[in-house]
Amino acid sequence: EVQLFESGGGPLQPGGSLRLSCEASGFKLSFYAMHWVRQAPGKGLEWVSSVSPTSDNIFYADSVRGRFAISRDNSNNMLYLEMSSLRAEDSATYYCARDRDQYGTFDYWGQGTLVTVSS
C-alpha cells in the first residue's frame, strides 16, 4: 500500500527556519517525481515545489523561490523541504504528493503537517 507521511511542522516566529520530512512507503521512491503542495487556512491548494526522480530537475513557486529548498534521499525513501526566512503567509498545511507520470498528476498524498508562523 502506497503511503506518505509528513512530519516536522510546528509553530515558529517570522524569520525562522524549519525542515519538513515526508516518509514514503509501499513504492520505490526513485521511480517518481515528488511535490510539496500547501493549503493556508481558509484558502485553496497551492503548489510549492517539485523534484524529479534523480533530483536533476527542481522547480519552485515564485512565492518560495530563494527561501525553500526541496531535496530527496531515495535510498531512505525520504523527501524534504527546507524552509527559511519564514513569513506569516507561509502558514499552511504542507502535503507531499507523488507524481504518477512527471506531468503533475498527484496520485497519492500524505495527510499533511501544519506550519504556523506567528510572532
Place this chain on the structure above:
Amino acid sequence: QSVLTQPPSASGTPGQRVTISCSGSRSNIGSNPVNWYQHLPGTAPKLLIYSKSQRPSGVPDRFSGSRSGTSASLAISGLQSEDEADYYCESWDDSLNGWVFGGGTKVTVL
C-alpha cells in the same frame, strides 16, 4: 488570485448533475493536461480525473472531465451526499514554469 479560475461554489440536489468550470490560458490548459482533485477538510486530497478524462481505479464513473481550448470542466452526475467537498483543477503552466491550481469550488448537496 489563482491562475486557473473556478467558481467558488456549486450546488445540486441528490441525483442531479453538477458541472464545475476551470478557465485558464494558452500557457496552461490550452497546451497541457488538466487534473481534478476532491478534497475533504482534514483529509488528503484525492485524484479524481487526470490526462484525457481518465479516472484512477476506485473513482466512480459519475465523475467525468473534459477540455476545450483554454477551459476545462468537471461533471458530477447522479450527485450524492458524499460528493460534498472542495474540487480543484490543476495544470502545468509553460510561462510560470510550475504547476498551478484553481481556487477551488465548494460543492454542496442540498
